[in-house]
Amino acid sequence: MSKSIQAIDMNIYYGSFRAVEGVSIDIDSRSVTALIGPSGCGKTTFLRSINRMHEVLPYASVEGQLLLDGDDIYGSGVDPVTVRTMIGMVFQKPNPFPTMSIRENVLAGYKLNGTRLSRSDADSIVERSLSSANLWNEVKDRLDKPGSGLSGGQQQRLCIARTIAVKPDVILMDEPCSALDPISTLAVEDLISELKEEYTVVIVTHNMQQAARVSERTAFFNIAGTGKPGKLIEYAETSTIFNNPSEKSTEDYVSGRFG
Amino acid sequence: MTSSTRTAERPSNPSQEPQGSRRNKLAQRPLPPWTWVVVLVASAVVAAALAALFTDFHLGFVFVTTLVLFLVTSYVVTRSRAGRRKANDELCRNLVYTAFILALIPLVSLLWSVTSVGMRGLTEPGFLTSDMMGVSGTTDAESVQEGTSVQGGIVHALVGSLMITLAAAAISVPIGLLTSIYLVEYSRGGPLARAITFFVDVMTGIPSIVAGLFGVAAMSWFLGVLNQAGLISSSRSTMGITAAIALSVLMIPIVVRTTEEMLRVVPNELREASYAMGVRKWRTITKVVLPTAISGIASGVTLALARVFGETAPILVTAGFVVNVNWNLFQGWMTALPVYIYRQFQNPINPSLSEPSYQRAWAAALVLIFVVMMLNLIARIIAKVFAPKTGGR
Structure with missing residues (x-):
């Protein structure tokens, strides 16, 4: 089910401002890829352009190709909605739907799209998704309580459960642990390691230890200065990026000598 | 958190003082909490006396004078006992309460007058269940002259x-x-x-x-x-x-x-x-x-x-x-x-x-x-x- 991603010379714009320039990257299926770099370097922008969430913002546009198992998601006649059903996304801030219970939150991908599910199908989807998000044991007795009543870490895992409930091919994560405490972070990181058995995971993180812990390959983005576009500087095995990078700026950044 | 709570409690809890006789240098002499009641009652009494002397005991005069006296007196009392900052605080708080009461007066008076005047008509039998068919000058005159109930409804x-x-x-x-x-x-x-x-x-x-x-x-x-x-x-x-x-x-x-x-x-x-x-x-x-x-x-x-x-x-x-x-x-x-x-x-x-x-x-x-x-x-x-x-x- 998992699919590979291939970006070919992507330029991403906000209006006339070029935020990301010339990104080409190959992401294997069933792997975890980390995007690191200083703030404002375009890693989140690039991540959002992988499932066309980028164009939800007004005046945003993309040039270049992004191939999902060889098919260009920016090709003409491609519906962004179809792309997003295949490429799920977890956001920086946990955002369960406040009007829905825990159970409804997990089933949101089906309910919001008007898909009818039998009671037993729904039950099995809820249990499977929550179990894969390592949340089942904590919430199984209160599935009908509001999702917003959970702790931050639980809410984030609920959002991950919601994302995997619709069985995407790729899961994008935008700093999923930045609002969480170390214990919840550990829980989410364990989860990411399990998810790569079935999914392609791309994660943006500011935490370099986290990138080193969870990812197989790491992409370092950097920006030449304010108002300049962000670029992909180096993309390699995570151990190479952290121990033996080929670019000077990568070494400066991962060793904390940046700027 | 704990330290600030402790300092805040100290003045009101003299038994915790290391030496019973020593006065806390940080503590202010607080006014007793009932001060404002005394000032308000005193202002009202003075205002009533003034009204009795100079006017025909006009209620509006009593009200306004009480307010002004209360605002001034509580400011002066607080300033002389507790200091300027407290007095300003007191004055502003009293002004806010006064504004609130002034804003309530028209509302309460409107509700009261409509309720007290309208209640009689509302309890008239059939007011909520009948329309104005057949109600004419004659029926109205009858109800006034013979004391029968007022006909017609809404x-x-x-x-x-x-x-x-x-x-x-x-x-x-x-x-x-x-x-x-x-x-x-x-x-x-x-x-x-x-x-x-x-x-x-x-x-x-x-x-x-x-x-x-x-x-x-x-x-x-x-x-x-x-x-x-x-x-x-x-x-x-x-x-x-x-x-x-x-x-x-x-x-x-x-x-x-x-x-x-x-x-x-x-x-x-x-x-x-x-x-x-x-x-x-x-x-x-x-x-x-x-x-x-x-x-x-x-x-x-x-x-x-x-x-x-x-x-x-x-x-x-x-x-x-x-x-x-x-x-x-x-x-x-x-x-x-x-x-x-x-x-x-x-x-x-x-x-x-x-x-x-x-x-x-x-x-x-x-x-x-x-x-x-x-x-x-x-x-x-x-x-x-x-x-x-x-x-x-």
Whole structure:
């Protein structure tokens, strides 16, 4: 089910401002890829352009190709909605739907799209998704309580459960642990390691230890200065990026000598 | 946290002092908490004495003098005992309370006078169940001269108000809701959105009588067109639906405004979360955005209903005035509650013995206020019931 991603010379714009320039990257299926770099370097922008969430913002546009198992998601006649059903996304801030219970939150991908599910199908989807998000044991007795009543870490895992409930091919994560405490972070990181058995995971993180812990390959983005576009500087095995990078700026950044 | 709590408790808890006799250098000499009561009573007594001496014990004079004396005295007392900062604090606090009481006076007095005067008419048998059919100058004169109960009721006005307001809501809510959805979810601040916002602002300021005239003009034109096309034979525009159109002119901007505010406060993260699961935009709006904002929207609509329920002028010129119940919005004249009140006051049924008409008007005013207050209460309940659920941890 998992699919590979291939970006070919992507330029991403906000209006006339070029935020990301010339990104080409190959992401294997069933792997975890980390995007690191200083703030404002375009890693989140690039991540959002992988499932066309980028164009939800007004005046945003993309040039270049992004191939999902060889098919260009920016090709003409491609519906962004179809792309997003295949490429799920977890956001920086946990955002369960406040009007829905825990159970409804997990089933949101089906309910919001008007898909009818039998009671037993729904039950099995809820249990499977929550179990894969390592949340089942904590919430199984209160599935009908509001999702917003959970702790931050639980809410984030609920959002991950919601994302995997619709069985995407790729899961994008935008700093999923930045609002969480170390214990919840550990829980989410364990989860990411399990998810790569079935999914392609791309994660943006500011935490370099986290990138080193969870990812197989790491992409370092950097920006030449304010108002300049962000670029992909180096993309390699995570151990190479952290121990033996080929670019000077990568070494400066991962060793904390940046700027 | 702990240290600040301890220092705060120390002055009020002298037993914790290391040495009982030593005074805490940080502590101020606090005024006893009942100071303000003493000052208020003293001010009232002095004011009453002054009133008795110089005026005919005028109550308004007593009230104003008490207030001024209280403000000045409590400032002076606090300043001499506790210091300037405390005194300023005291003065400002007293001013705020005074402003609050002054603001309450008209409201309480209005409620009191309407209730006390209107209650008699309201408890008259049949007031809420009969209309004004058969009530004439003669029956009114009889009730005054022979002391029988006042005839006539407001059921026709209640029916008229209900039908007209509901029809106005049926017109305004969809238009207002869709307009604000366009403004918030689709427009991206383009020239059309700016124009709509501008015209909604202009509509908010339209005087209600102008809205009424618009309703008449629009309906006459519409009926005229239908008449020429040979679809209908009548061209009488005075009917309930015309009033509903006039009221919707007043109601649409309120609905647009409140709904727009409510939609804007729905966090963008929820929309993105929905899009990220491959949910289409219109489904995101109907299933995520609207349910999240529904409490605010519903209470806004209810408040808009309360606002137009009390309108008089536009209904008077569009729906006219009758004495019997008319359920049909599309034929014949209709009476609304505010118009009923206006007519009973302005044109008493028996011009020489206007007392029964006044009694009916006051009782109808009481009902009107009650309905409007109920609508406000319902708005609050709706906001509470539909609000997104939190807690349950």
